[in-house]
Each structure stands twice: as structure tokens, then as C-alpha cells.
Amino acid sequence: MPVVMNGFAYTSYKHQSDQELLSRLSNAILVLKLQAQGRLGQYHLQSQEAEQQRETLVEFLDDLIAGTVGGATKLAFAGLADRVVKVNPADVQDRVAELRRLRQRLAGSEDIRDNDFRIVDSLQALLEAEAAEDVRSLYRL
Amino acid sequence: MLFPAKLVELQQHLDYLQQEFSTLQGRAHPNLAGRINVQLTWIAALRSGVSMVETSLALYQAAANPALDTWRQLFSTMQALAHQVQALRIQQLPSYLARTPDDQYLSNLLEAVHREVGLADVHPVASLHQPHWFAASAVPASHPLYYVPASLVSDPGELALAFHEMGHVLFQLWAPDFGQRMQGAIADAIRRKEQAIQSAADPSDRQSMTQALLEWRVPAFREMEEVVCDVVGTLLGGPAFVVTLAIGLLATSASPFQQHTPAYPPLDCRMRLGGVVLRHIGLADPIIDRVEAGWAQVQQLYTTGRQRWYSWLYDDEYFRQIATAVQEQLLARGVTPYSAGIGGIREQISVGAAARMDEEQAYRSWAKSTAAELRRVYAPASSSSSSSSSSSSSSSNSSA
Numbered sequence: 001m002p003v004v005m006n007g008f009a010y011t012s013y014k015h016q017s018d019q020e021l022l023s024r025l026s027n028a029i030l031v032l033k034l035q036a037q038g039r040l041g042q043y044h045l046q047s048q049e050a051e052q053q054r055e056t057l058v059e060f061l062d063d064l065i066a067g068t069v070g071g072a073t074k075l076a077f078a079g080l081a082d083r084v085v086k087v088n089p090a091d092v093q094d095r096v097a098e099l100r101r102l103r104q105r106l107a108g109s110e111d112i113r114d115n116d117f118r119i120v121d122s123l124q125a126l127l128e129a130e131a132a133e134d135v136r137s138l139y140r141l
Numbered sequence: 142m143l144f145p146a147k148l149v150e151l152q153q154h155l156d157y158l159q160q161e162f163s164t165l166q167g168r169a170h171p172n173l174a175g176r177i178n179v180q181l182t183w184i185a186a187l188r189s190g191v192s193m194v195e196t197s198l199a200l201y202q203a204a205a206n207p208a209l210d211t212w213r214q215l216f217s218t219m220q221a222l223a224h225q226v227q228a229l230r231i232q233q234l235p236s237y238l239a240r241t242p243d244d245q246y247l248s249n250l251l252e253a254v255h256r257e258v259g260l261a262d263v264h265p266v267a268s269l270h271q272p273h274w275f276a277a278s279a280v281p282a283s284h285p286l287y288y289v290p291a292s293l294v295s296d297p298g299e300l301a302l303a304f305h306e307m308g309h310v311l312f313q314l315w316a317p318d319f320g321q322r323m324q325g326a327i328a329d330a331i332r333r334k335e336q337a338i339q340s341a342a343d344p345s346d347r348q349s350m351t352q353a354l355l356e357w358r359v360p361a362f363r364e365m366e367e368v369v370c371d372v373v374g375t376l377l378g379g380p381a382f383v384v385t386l387a388i389g390l391l392a393t394s395a396s397p398f399q400q401h402t403p404a405y406p407p408l409d410c411r412m413r414l415g416g417v418v419l420r421h422i423g424l425a426d427p428i429i430d431r432v433e434a435g436w437a438q439v440q441q442l443y444t445t446g447r448q449r450w451y452s453w454l455y456d457d458e459y460f461r462q463i464a465t466a467v468q469e470q471l472l473a474r475g476v477t478p479y480s481a482g483i484g485g486i487r488e489q490i491s492v493g494a495a496a497r498m499d500e501e502q503a504y505r506s507w508a509k510s511t512a513a514e515l516r517r518v519y520a521p522a523s524s525s526s527s528s529s530s531s532s533s534s535s536s537s538n539s540s541a
Contacts, residue, residue, distance in 0.1 A: 008225060009227065012404055013366045017320070027214070029213075033209045037209050039200075043197075071355070079362075082358075114209075125213070128220075138224060
């Protein structure tokens with residue numbers, strides 16, 4: 001499923017970092033959803049691939065939690081962490097705790113719950129918004 | 142039906158791009174031919190990507206449980222492909238279609254500049270008839286596209302600004318190390334400021350500094366690349382870069398202490414950075430004093446609009462920290478920073494920058510003689526006599 005994303009549409013190194021992170025996140029979510037649907041075989045994917053994508057999500061959540069709590073030190077997470085906070089600064093601690101619980105479930109090979117998928121989908125939406133900041137000039141008319 | 146129609150459109154655009162690029166490649170100068178060659182390979186990869194999305198679309202079933210639906214992920218992949226194709230179609234291709242007889246000359250000149258600093262494996266492609274001041278499309282780093290003003294042919298005074306664009310190329314050429322090291326430098330600067338907060342005596346200052354730093358974190362990362370590129374420009378281009386950037390940017394903002402676009406720091410930051418960096422590396426130069434004196438006159442015009450902690454966030458030490466990180470990377474990779482008496486093209490443009498700050502006639506004389514000299518050395522034999530061809534010829538598809 002991963003698509004070659006070497007690109008001429010990158011407007012900056014940060015945009016490239018955002019877009020590459022988005023591609024990794026989206027692919028990980030896709031594979032895990034297909035696994036949950038029991039349809040990995042239709043996409044010629046093995047269960048090992050799903051396990052790898054779990055690890056990808058764990059790493060993603062580690063960086064995002066660190067960036068949201070302590071301030072991002074990785075370029076690709078700076079904008080995303082900021083957007084996560086700004087969704088509602090008042091309940092950011094609760095949402096970080098939720099991300100930590102999700103991270104534990106993923107690392108512990110537990111089943112991924114429906115609400116977990118909703119959470120990672122919402123994170124993908126935030127990252128899409130961050131990455132989209134840089135491509136608007138492609139579609140001016 | 143909208144989604145399949147978009148995929149059909151992407152395939153049609155890719156057909157068109159492949160045909161146009163193939164045609165252009167046959168009559169392109171060597172650097173452009175090399176760039177197009179890479180792009181043709183990527184067009185083939187994009188075709189595969191579109192085919193994969195078509196397959197995924199055929200397999201897609203709306204999940205009975207909405208939480209497991211894969212529509213967002215499928216659409217995201219298609220979006221990324223669409224951006225790539227659009228960039229090739231409306232940014233890359235037009236640059237090649239609008240090529241001028243002097244594009245090859247400027248490409249050769251830029252290649253010589255890269256060679257002088259130690260980047261012999263970079264083969265730039267210059268685009269003159271284009272709507273930017275200076276810009277770079279740094280992918281692929283082996284054959285980056287430099288958008289430069291057509292006036293450069295007859296007046297090479299702004300050539301120093303290409304060193305900023307070279308910074309963008311370094312992010313790609315030395316990926317991911319260079320970018321990661323620069324992220325580290327920003328993180329180090331933030332940590333230093335966190336420590337400074339602890340030593341502030343007044344609790345209310347500590348509180349407001351903490352808030353200012355919290356709000357600055359994300360902008361600092363967003364503008365990192367442009368700040369680093371100004372540092373690269375300073376280290377590689379020396380005083381000529383600092384002078385040329387200062388003249389070029391001098392009258393561009395009525396609120397120089399504020400950020401206007403997320404990717405760029407406030408204008409004041411860009412105007413001060415070069416002098417700080419040059420002194421830091423022991424290249425203090427009287428010409429820089431004059432640049433700074435001039436900017437100080439502008440600063441006086443804008444006594445309001447400066448955030449309370451602006452000078453603390455963008456302090457000189459911040460620029461020095463980034464400069465140290467960039468300099469380490471340059472030296473480790475065998476790139477030669479500017480130094481007095483370095484010779485070559487960098488020496489020539491330094492002479493021009495000094496003349497620019499001194500006397501109009503001296504500068505005009507320098508521009509004329511240097512333009513002629515650079516053309517004599519770097520223009521391909523077939524166009525060595527068309528000194529004003531770029532500014533007088535219209536965009537055409539004729540062979541360069």
C-alpha cells in the first residue's frame with residue numbers, strides 16, 4: 001500500500017516532514033483497520049505487517065505525547081502537538097492520558113477499540129490540516 | 142463517481158507530463174536533462190501510486206462499523222498523489238516551457254558556485270522567466286531548480302542570494318542528518334531560554350517569559366529552515382550575502398518585529414542575523430557596521446509593535462547557536478565557508494557588494510564588467526555573445 005512520495009510538491013523541509021509523517025500514520029491506521037475488519041488477505045498483507053504498524057503507532061504516540069506535554073523537539077510533531085493542544089487547552093491533560101492508555105494497549109498487543117480508531121483518525125485529520133497549510137498555492141484560481 | 146474521475150484526471154495529467162517532459166529532455170541543457178530524467182522516473186512512480194489507489198478503491202467497502210472505515214486513509218493517499226501531480230504540472234513544467242537562452246549560462250554559473258564551495262555533485266538548473274525573486278525547488282538535490290531574476294544576467298549584484306537557496310538544497314542533500322541537527326539546535330536554544338527563565342528574579346517576569354517561550358516554540362520550528370538558510374547564506378556568501386539581503390529586504394515590512402508568514406522569522410531577525418553570525422566566526426567587517434547602522438535607523442521608526450520578550454527570544458546568542466550548528470555541518474561535509482581573500486566568484490561578488498555600499502558609478506562599472514566576465518567564462522559557446530538575451534527575449538520553447 002505505501003505509495004512512493006518523493007515529491008516536488010514539498011514547499012519546505014517542514015512540509016516534507018509533515019507529509020512523510022502523515023503518510024506513515026495513514027498507512028499504519030489503514031493496515032490496522034483492515035486487520036480489525038479481517039481483510040488483510042484481500043490486500044495481500046500479512047499479520048506481521050499489522051504488528052509492524054502497531055509499533056509505528058506506538059512510536060508516533062510516544063513522540064506526540066512528548067511534544068504535547070513538554071514541547072515538541074521534533075519538527076514534524078511541532079505543528080501537530082500545537083494543534084492537539086489547541087483543540088481544547090482546558091482538557092489537554094485528559095486527552096494526553098487517553099493517548100497514553102492507547103499507547104499501552106498498542107504496545108501490549110491488546111485489541112484496538114473502536115474509540116482508539118476514532119482517536120487516531122482525529123489525529124490524522126489534525127496532521128492533514130497542518131500539512132495542507134503548505135499546498136494551498138497549488139490550487140489558487 | 143467523483144473519486145474515479147479524479148483518478149482518471151491524474152492519469153491523464155501524468156500522460157501529458159510524461160510526453161512534455163520527454164520532448165523537453167531531448168533539447169535540454171545537461172543539467173535540465175538530468176533533472177527531467179529524475180522527474181520522468183518519479184512520474185512512473187506516481188503512475189504506480191495512482192494504480193494502487195485504483196486497486197484500493199475497487200477493494201474498498203464501507204465498513205459496517207464506522208470506526209473501522211478506511212475511507213479517510215484512502216483519500217489521504219489520493220490527496221498526496223494529487224499534490225505531486227499538480228506541482229509537476231503548474232510549477233515545474235512551466236519553468237521549463239518558459240526557458241530562456243540564458244538559462245544554461247546561469248545554470249553553469251550556479252554550478253560553478255556550488256563547485257567553489259565544495260558541492261561538486263550538485264548540478265543546478267536555473268529558471269529566469271519566473272514569478273519569484275529567489276526560490277529553490279530543492280528536490281532532487283542532485284539537480285535542484287533555482288528560480289532567479291532575469292536581471293541577474295546583466296547585473297550579478299544579487300547573485301549572493303543564491304547562497305540562501307543553497308541552504309534549502311542542503312536540507313535535501315544531507316537529509317535527514319542536516320535537518321535533525323538543526324532541529325537539535327532549535328531545541329537547544331529553547332532549553333537555554335528555559336534555564337534563563339529560572340534565573341529571572343521577578344516571579345511575574347518568569348511567568349510572562351514562560352508564556353512567551355511556550356508560544357514561540359512552534360513558530361521557531363516552523364521558521365527554522367528559513368533562519369538556517371540565512372545562516373548558510375552568511376557563512377557561504379560572507380559580507381556580500383549580508384549586504385545584498387539587507388538591501389533587498391530593507392523596505393519590505395511595516396512591522397519588522399512581527400512574523401508575517403509562518404515559514405519566515407520577523408524581518409528584524411533576518412536583518413540582524415548576518416552581522417551577528419559574521420562577528421561570531423571572526424569576520425567582522427566595516428561594511429557590516431554600515432548595514433547595522435542603517436537598520437538601526439529603521440528600527441527607530443517602529444517603537445511599538447514589538448512583543449515584550451521579542452529581543453530575548455531572538456537574542457544574538459540564538460543566532461550564534463544556530464550558526465555554530467550549521468558551521469559544524471558544513472565543515473564536516475567538506476564545504477568551504479567564505480573567508481576574506483577566498484578568490485573565485487565569491488571574491489568577485491564581495492567586491493560588488495562593497496561597491497554597492499560606496500558609490501553608484503563604481504557599482505555600475507563592477508556590474509557591467511563582472512556580467513561580461515562571468516558570461517565569457519560560463520556561457521555555452523552558442524550564446525556567449527547574447528548578453529541581453531534573457532531580458533529581451535520572450536519566453537519560448539526554442540532550443541536553449
